[in-house]
Amino acid sequence: MNCLKCDENAVFLEPTLCKEHFISYFEKKVKKTIKDFKLVKKTDRIIVACSGGKDSTTILYLLKKIHGTVEALAIDEGIKGYRNKTLVDLKRFCEENKIKLTIYSFKESFGKTLDLMLKKEKNPCTICGTFRRYLLNKHARGYDKIATGHNLDDESQAIIMNLTKANTELLLRSVPITEKKKGFVQRIKPLYFCSEKEVAAYALLKKFSIHFTECPYVNKRIEMMCEKN
Amino acid sequence: MIIMEIFIEKTNKRIKKNFSGIAKDLLKILKMNSESVLIVRNDELITEEEQLKNTDDVKILSVISGG
Numbered sequence: 001m002n003c004l005k006c007d008e009n010a011v012f013l014e015p016t017l018c019k020e021h022f023i024s025y026f027e028k029k030v031k032k033t034i035k036d037f038k039l040v041k042k043t044d045r046i047i048v049a050c051s052g053g054k055d056s057t058t059i060l061y062l063l064k065k066i067h068g069t070v071e072a073l074a075i076d077e078g079i080k081g082y083r084n085k086t087l088v089d090l091k092r093f094c095e096e097n098k099i100k101l102t103i104y105s106f107k108e109s110f111g112k113t114l115d116l117m118l119k120k121e122k123n124p125c126t127i128c129g130t131f132r133r134y135l136l137n138k139h140a141r142g143y144d145k146i147a148t149g150h151n152l153d154d155e156s157q158a159i160i161m162n163l164t165k166a167n168t169e170l171l172l173r174s175v176p177i178t179e180k181k182k183g184f185v186q187r188i189k190p191l192y193f194c195s196e197k198e199v200a201a202y203a204l205l206k207k208f209s210i211h212f213t214e215c216p217y218v219n220k221r222i223e224m225m226c227e228k229n
Numbered sequence: 230m231i232i233m234e235i236f237i238e239k240t241n242k243r244i245k246k247n248f249s250g251i252a253k254d255l256l257k258i259l260k261m262n263s264e265s266v267l268i269v270r271n272d273e274l275i276t277e278e279e280q281l282k283n284t285d286d287v288k289i290l291s292v293i294s295g296g
Binding site: 001009010011012013016019054153196197199200201204205211212213214218 | 238239264265267269273274275276277278279290291292293
């Protein structure tokens with residue numbers, strides 16, 4: 001199947017584009033989100049919440065390309081066999097792209113890794129998310145914006161979950177930029193309109209050295225959601 | 230007989246299949262949703278409409294990171 005814009009073979013179906021045109025389409029979409037929602041000002045000091053996965057690595061790369069200077073902030077929750085691997089990828093990426101990286105861990109901050117915390121608790125994502133957001137906000141103070149790799153799939157999932165729970169407060173946070181609030185660093189989501197598959201394709205085509213793996217607690221989260229409903 | 234080797238990154242496993250046909254049919258056989266994976270043939274990203282041969286080196290990457 002050929003690209004809609006040239007005679008090259010398509011690498012992506014919706015939209016049907018070749019490598020070169022897909023990269024251009026993706027970058028334009030991210031730039032449009034940044035411009036339309038005024039995510040970034042020229043003078044902003046931006047830190048990117050990174051995991052070493054495809055989404056945050058993509059936004060780290062693109063914000064450096066578009067904005068110039070960015071820094072990376074990572075949280076090591078202590079998920080054996082998963083986070084240690086993605087952090088190796090992140091360290092390598094930051095070294096290659098000359099980006100300052102700071103890592104804080106659950107173990108140093110709270111005395112326990114996530115793996116140990118979950119021996120007594122059932123819901124992995126609630127525990128992990130709460131502690132991770134706390135550390136990200138704490139260590140992003142002093143910066144104007146914190147960028148996260150939330151994509152269209154993440155946001156759609158959050159909207160559906162919060163609609164079913166009738167949680168209007170969280171529902172209103174599903175936006176490309178959060179409101180200014182005392183004690184909280186403003187969050188921006190430049191991948192807001194990019195699907196998970198588009199982000200993965202971009203990361204692959206740009207040859208980012210990352211693992212396409214899932215968090216081992218994903219299935220436990222789905223089990224919890226099924227039990228509740 | 231040459232048998233296709235398929236690497237599935239999500240499970241970090243390499244499987245062998247006697248397959249020749251369109252990539253989306255391979256995904257059906259493997260019970261995979263085309264929306265949640267990328268298909269790489271001989272180190273190049275391809276769409277699920279592409280033809281695969283037994284001699285191809287195929288990788289299937291999960292796009293869901295959940296992290």
